[in-house]
Amino acid sequence: MKIKNYMKLTVPAKSVNESVIRSCTAAFAAQVDPTLEELSDLRSAVSEAVTNCIVHGYKDSEGEITVVLKLTADGWLYIKISDKGCGIEDIEQAMTPLFTTAPEGERAGLGFAVMEAFTDDLKVRSAVGKGTAVTMKKKLSGKYE
Amino acid sequence: MTVELISGDRHLTAVLVGELDHHTAAAARELIDARLERLTPPLLIIDMAGVSFMDSSGIGLILGRKRTAESYGGSVMIKNPSRPAEKVIRLAGLQELVIPEKAGGSPVSEKERKRK
Structure with missing residues (x-):
């Protein structure tokens, strides 16, 4: 399906940018007129991915997060959120609900579970020492006009 | 996000x-912890009616306060979660912490629960 619109954002890995990125994502998605529920789910999924970059990828040190959004004519939104942080050694373990490497930071171990539940597709690619990229797809009920 | 802490008879509401x-x-x-650790109320009620957005960090916040309260014998309940909060609470399997609503839609108060 042809990409009708796209957006690319790069921000420093600061926690204040969690709300910046999810607001930008919701604003981008709003052009196909999705439901409020879909926008809410999208914001949660994006927020989890960005938080992972900050807390795990960069472990609260400096770095950049890049978000790429692509929208098709029939309302599919492709979201890629990537960092150049430490990477994930065991992706399967990282994606297991309730597993977390940061309990002292009160992380619930539910980030990937939220991304999975609130989008239609989730893929995680990671290389230790190089970084992690999370790709999500979400069908929005509106159409591009 | 704003946090308002209201001390009740035997509970603290955040x-x-x-x-x-x-x-x-x-x-x-x-x-929340500063007040919780000072007052050690038997019940901490987290009122989430005004939570316009929540991700799994909210679950971490709830579970962390639950741990703190349980460390001195207290407990935690969630009151009136908004739709975005409720969805994540359900995903985390924490529905049992939500104060059940009455038929009229308003939540049952602790006092009424004890009376039943």
Whole structure:
């Protein structure tokens, strides 16, 4: 399906940018007129991915997060959120609900579970020492006009 | 996110208003814990009616306060979760912490629960 619109954002890995990125994502998605529920789910999924970059990828040190959004004519939104942080050694373990490497930071171990539940597709690619990229797809009920 | 803390007879209510994410959860945690550890109320009620956004950081906040309360024999309940908060609470399997609503839609107060 042809990409009708796209957006690319790069921000420093600061926690204040969690709300910046999810607001930008919701604003981008709003052009196909999705439901409020879909926008809410999208914001949660994006927020989890960005938080992972900050807390795990960069472990609260400096770095950049890049978000790429692509929208098709029939309302599919492709979201890629990537960092150049430490990477994930065991992706399967990282994606297991309730597993977390940061309990002292009160992380619930539910980030990937939220991304999975609130989008239609989730893929995680990671290389230790190089970084992690999370790709999500979400069908929005509106159409591009 | 704003946090309002209201001390009751045998409980402390934390009214959360705004977006609850990793960024805002840290300040909310400090505010609630300072009062919680000083007063050690038997029940902490987290009022989530005004939570306009929540991700799994909100679950971390709830479970962390539950741990703190349980460390001195207290407990935690969630009151009136907004739709975004309720969805994540359900995903985390924490529905049993939500104070059940009455037929009329308003939540059952602790007093009424004990009377039943």
